[in-house]
Amino acid sequence: MLDQSQVERLEAEAVNSAKTRQPLYAARKKVFPKRASGRFRQFKWLVMAITLGIYYLTPWLRWDRGSFAPDQAVLIDLANRRFYFFFIEIWPQEFYYVAGLLMMAGVGLFLITSTVGRAWCGYTCPQTVWVDLFLVVERAIEGDRNARMKLDAAPWSARKLFLRVSKHAIWLIIAMATGGAWIFYFADAPKLLGQVVTGTAAPIAYLTIAVLTGTTYVFGGLMREQVCTYMCPWPRIQAAMLDENSLTVTYNDWRGEPRSRHAKKASAAGQSVGDCVDCNACVAVCPMGIDIRDGQQLECITCALCIDACDSVMDKLGRERGLISYATLADYNANMAMATAGGTGPINPALVRTQSGSFVDGLAHFHLGKIFRLRTYIYLGVWSAIGLVLVYSLLTRERLELNVLHDRNPQFVTLSDGSIRNGYTVKLLNMIPEPRTIEVTLQGLDGGEMSVVGLDQPASRSFSIPVEPDRLKMLKIFVRQPADQIKEPVQSFEFRIVDKASSESAEYTASFNAPEKER
Amino acid sequence: MSSEHVDEISGVTTTGHEWDGIKELNNPLPRWWVITFYITIAWALAYTIAYPAWPMLSSATRGVLGFSSRNDVKNEMAAAEAAKAKYVAAIQSKTVSEIAADDTLREFAVAAGGAAFKVNCVQCHGSGAQGSIGFPNLNDDDWLWGGKAEQVQQTITHGIRFAADPDTRQSEMPAFADVLKPEQIAQVSAFVASLSGPVQDQSLIEPGAKVFADNCAACHGENAKGNRDLGAPNLTDAIWLHGSGEAAIASQVRAPKNGVMPAWIGRLGETTVKELAVYVHSLGGGE
DSSP, X not given: OOOGGGSOOOOOOOTTOTTTOOOSOOOOOOOOOOOOOSHHHHHHHHHHHHHHHHHHHGGGOBOOOOTTSOOBSEEEETTTTXXXXXXXEEOGGGTHHHHHHHHHHXXXXXXXXXXXXXXXXXXXXXXXXXXHHHHHHHHHHHOSHHHHHHHHHSOOOHHHHHHHHHHHHHHHHHHHHHHHHHHTTSSOHHHHHHHHHHTOSOHHHHHHHHHHHHHHIIIIIIITHHXXXXXXXXXXXXXXXXXXXXXXXXXXXXXXXXXOSOHHHHHHTTOOOOSOOOOOHHHHHOTTOOOGGGOOOTTOOOOOHHHHHHHHHHHHHTOOSOSEEEEEHHHHHHHHHHHTTTTTSSOOGGGGBOTTSSBOTTOOOOXXXXXXXXXXXXXXXXXXXXXXXXXXXXXHOOSEEEEEEEOOTTSOEEOTTSOEEEEEEEEEEEOSSSOEEEEEEEESSTTXXXXXXXXXXXXXXXXXXXXXXXXXXXXXXXXXXXXXXXXXXEEEEEEEEEETTTTEEEEEEEEEEOOOOOO | OOSOOBOTTTOOBEXXXXXXXXXXXXXXXXXXXXXXXXXXXXXXXXXXXXXXXXXXXXXXXXXXXXXXHHHHHHHHHHHHHHHHHHHHHHHHHSXXXXXXXXXXXXXXXXXHHHHHHHHHTHHHHOTTSOOBTTBOOSSSSOOSSOOSHHHHHXXXXXXXXXXXOTTSBOOOXXXXXXXXXXXHHHHHHHHHHHTTSOOSOXXXXXXXXXXXXXXXXXXXXXXXXXXXXXXXXXXXXXXOTTOOSHHHHHHHHHSOOOOOBOOOHHHHHHHHHHHHHHHHHHTTTOO
């Protein structure tokens, strides 16, 4: 028997041991982003104006399609199952164009992310754009960062109540306008606006406005950065999309560290000092409330406002811009190796500077050539290939189609003179917004003749059928063949349709059934 | 156990409940959860007042909103009837020929008649109206009593050889087993079969023609083309209600089967009968 002291003790600890246990729930720390100004902020204003403009104004653009189709440039007509996009009209069976566009959007996102990082997140994502818009309202009413923090900490007063009520009221108005703009994509915008205002629009219109008002208000006003951090899958996917040659917002600690509030004192004491003065301007402007100096992190949406904030500080200090900059991981690593003497010591900014204080020549800088690498060529190739296929298919697609359904019960009918009759449901698709006269002709089937139910004309091998603009015309056609012409129990023949005016045509190979001969 | 007890490790008060030394911490529920919980209770109470809920002795409380699923069905049925009313009114006021000539009305009548056909007619005429031995195929162009829409309507309304309806289509082929000798029956059968196809024994045809003229021509006509007033079939065409060939013909001559179709007007009403007539007429054989 072993003594208990002889039992080997294993070095093991529970993953959730009480000592190190962290709660899974993290209370939100309020973020009060400071107003930034600079190149990227201006670019973001521009992108915001363009994206919001596209969203709010598109349904109001008109496009003349003649008198048989709506004149709204972009319209998703669910009731009539048509999608209009300027000169393109799509029927439900052509939905693959939308699928193709979604594939292009996906590959395009890969392309953008592999080159300039999460530009989608930082500039054009609706969440980013609307949060930006809501922050504009918040700043206009409550003031910039410090005023807002003070107001938030202050006890409730008439002034605070007034400011808060006004802010939320304006947010709600914007949210309602956002939800309201959405519905105009699905019906004639001017008419629907009248109906919405007078309370005569369909209940689904009001429901849609209500739901989108709610989501816009909650996501853009209340949840903000939490949507990106907790709800959105893209921050997780980006890890797979970025590589060492993708641009990301980077804190260049090879020139910034060691950071110091008292640089002069420190350098007088002979310590090495970096460019970072630890002013926290980059943290204060961040809409996600993070510190970019901690390195790449999934919370960073790469909006580049910290670059603006840091650049303005560097300008004031008379140092080079770009302490925080768009840089690739490869460049960063190269410069880092230089600043740490190949990783052998702590960061020493003196190693990347000459005696006169300017940067040494060997520093890695981003240049446009790095965008063009095998990976981005492949993305670009796939993206263009899908686009070309879509364009080709769009230019050559049929606007006149023919569908035929053979009656199966009964498969054939013997008539009194012994001839055999088959029934077909024939659908003529006139896919342009113009009325057309379609000639339906029987090809093959010796001696066969057809008659159209409801058309008061003698049996023939050819009929002219008027088809309404942008509509499907369903015909019940009976084809009959004299007994002595029937060669086999199943014969093939063609229905052919031609639009004489445009000479567009379509064919369908159908079969004609007859009883098996007993002899 | 009323004294306040604070758990040493977590610093949270306990509920005072203890089982084998295990104590329950008194962590309060999140406020949003509690509020939601109270809202659901209030909702449930309001619901039982607004909607039928509480069981009483013979029924249940009716609820102040007056909701009833039977009423819902009734309203939906009424709405469906109202949606059809325009077409039904037009069908009632027009003749079947007029209905068949109007694209919209014909489409409606064919759909409605097709539905009624699947419930009431397929048992005899088959799901594709293709019929079978003894039950006519309604797709073809051979009509015992006439293939115009009005004639079809008449047949559906009053039936055929349907004793309960005085206006029914009436006729009866007599049994010739006792009237004709067996060889005469063979002769006349061969003659009739020869009108639409080859027969084995050509020598029977000529005496058969004489038997036919003496016994059958009164109803089927001298040229055997039939007589729709009597429902007497055309014997020269390719369509045979009771089977083709000499044997089947002979059997029908000896002891004829006289099919019966009920009158449908009492059960279906005039509108549905009209819709059925238009449907049958649209199957391809209508005249």
